Amino acid sequence: MAIHVTHGPEHWRWVEWLLGAGAVLVAYVAWTGWIDRNRLIVDAFSFEEALRRADLWDNPRYKRPSLVRVKERANGDVELVVQGLPASIWQKPEIADPFCASFGVERFRSVTQDPKRRDRVHLVLASGSLDQVVKAAGREPGTRRLPKPKVKRDRDDEDAHPAARMSFLLGYGHDGRVFWQTPVWPHLLVAGSTGSGKSTLIRLIMQQALDRDWLVYLIDPKGGVDYLELLTWLAEPMKEFPQDALPLLETLWAKHRERLTKLKEAGVSSLREAHQQGLLLEEKPILLVVDELSIFSSNTGGKDEKEVRVRAHTYLERFALASRATGIALLLSAQYPTAEILGSQIRQQVWRICGRVDDEVASRTILGVPGAEKLPPDKPGRFLYVEHGELKEFQVTLP
Ligand SMILES: Nc1ncnc2c1ncn2[C@@H]1O[C@H](COP(=O)(O)OP(=O)(O)OP(=O)(O)O)[C@@H](O)[C@H]1O
Ligand SMILES: [Mg+2]
Structure with missing residues (x-):
């Protein structure tokens, strides 16, 4: 110049x-x-994180892909050359969506097979779409209509080994389908005030777990009225009172210890790994549902009853911390999970999703940020969660 x-x-x-x-x-x-603040940075660490979120890290159905090269284009797009999976797998929404979201990108700009090396695929991440994602996530909760669900039969999913199907569909959000991926988050807390749709969501997850041949246990102080059609399929009769729930928790803890021994003998670090190698297939994944966590922390009742509750709560804390390896997943609900009801141990170990709550304080207690108090009261089944510091929204869709 x-x-x-x-x-x-x-x-x-x-x-x-x-x-x-x-x-x-x-x-x-x-x-x-x-x-450029939108610049994508892809390194070995972020690639691993994205693979984990897309359930490609230790998925028995697919070979783990490896990153061959990262190229940055002049327009800011980032091209990843990856090896190990065909392009058709990368185009599956359940893989592409969480993978791209991990980089703050809505979708791939393109997915192409390498013309020379058949085992390599070129994935282009469009950096320009980051702004759209941030805007969508920053929008006032409940103000935008969520996309209509696309119901698609997935033949691969139907054919997969039951143990391989470790994700549960929760609903549909601005970024597509929302899953609870148990390999990423072994436990889930569903919070929200009464009528927000917690039990309905729990029922949806229980149905999927039963379809996949999981062992499902239920502790429900409301006597199981929300789960009538599922009660006969439970691994043990539903437990309504803390004094009945405690022996169940003790039995499951013994099961956890027994599984640990078996895993050590088999030389594997988790039940998932054992199943991948065709070992311990008789040990099925377990879903332990507690619909209303406050059953174990209410201060009412005599001294003996309190002791039972404290002991039961301690077992839940132990599971939260230790049962990822042994395939015991907790599914907890709470109208208002205070520090006392939830306990810091459990809070750290669970994925927290939140339906409508009464005030900002409740939203902060559950999610760490305000927002859930703004969800529409006339739309049960609308939930929020925080991902990479952003608030995300989804709607539980009834079958
Ligand atoms: N995803 C949904 N779509 C449509 N309606 C829903 C949905 N979820 C819940 N509802 C409706 O809202 C009502 C309350 O839902 P639900 O019993 O699941 O709430 P909850 O959070 O478990 O309440 P509580 O804390 O009192 O147990 C249900 O009867 C159902 O009709
Ligand atoms: Mg309920």
């Missing part, structure tokens, strides 16, 4: 020239994306 200064003393020319050169440099840097 030539800068002509016709007036003023000689030395001002140098100053103007320097300013001009600086401006050119800044413009170049911005154009190349070096200071």
Whole structure:
């Protein structure tokens, strides 16, 4: 860039020239994306995280893909050359959606097979779409209509080994289907005030678990009225009172210990790994449902009853911390999970989703941010969760 200064003393020319050169440099840097806040950074760590979220890290159905090369294009798009999976697998929404979301991107700009190396695929992540995602996530909860669910039969899913199907469909959000992926989050807490749709969501998950041949246990102080059609399929009769629930928790803890021993003998670190190797197939994954966690922390009742509740709660804390390896998943609900009801141990170990709550304080207690108090009261089944620091929304869709 030539800068002509016709007036003023000689030395001002140098100053103007320097300013001009600086401006050119800044413009170049911005154009190349070096200071673009949308710039995608893909390294081995973020790639691993994305694979885990897309359930490709230790999925028995697929070979784990490896990252061959990362290329950055002038327009900011990032091209990943990956090896190990065909392009058709990368196009599956249940894989592409969480993988892209992990980089803050809505979808792949393109997925193409390498023309020379058949085992390689080129995945292009469009950096420009990041803004849209941020906007969608930052929108007032409940203000935008969620997309209509697309019901698609997935033959692969139907054919898969029951143990391999470790994700539960919860509903539909702005980014597509929302799953509870037990390999990522072994336990789930469904919070929300009365009528927000907790039990309905829990029923949906229980149905899927039973379809997949999981062992399902239920502790429900409401006597199981929300689960009538499922009660006969439970691994043990439903437990209504803490004094009945405690022996169940003790039995399951013994099962956990027994499984640990078996895993050690088999030389594997988790039940999932054992199943991948065709071992311990008789040990089925377990879903332990507690519909209303406050059953174990209410302060009413005599001394003996309190002791039972405290002991039961301690077992839940132990499961939350330790049972990922042994395939025992907790599915908990709570209208208002205070620190006392939830306990910090459990809070750290569970994936928290939240339906409508009465006030901002409740939303902060559950999600760590406000928002759930703004969900529409006339739409039960609307839930929020936090992913990568962003609030995301979905609707539980009844079959
Ligand atoms: N996803 C949904 N779509 C449509 N209606 C729903 C949905 N979820 C719940 N509902 C309706 O809302 C009502 C209350 O739901 P649900 O019993 O699941 O709430 P809850 O959060 O478990 O309440 P509580 O804390 O009192 O047990 C249900 O009777 C059902 O009709
Ligand atoms: Mg309920």
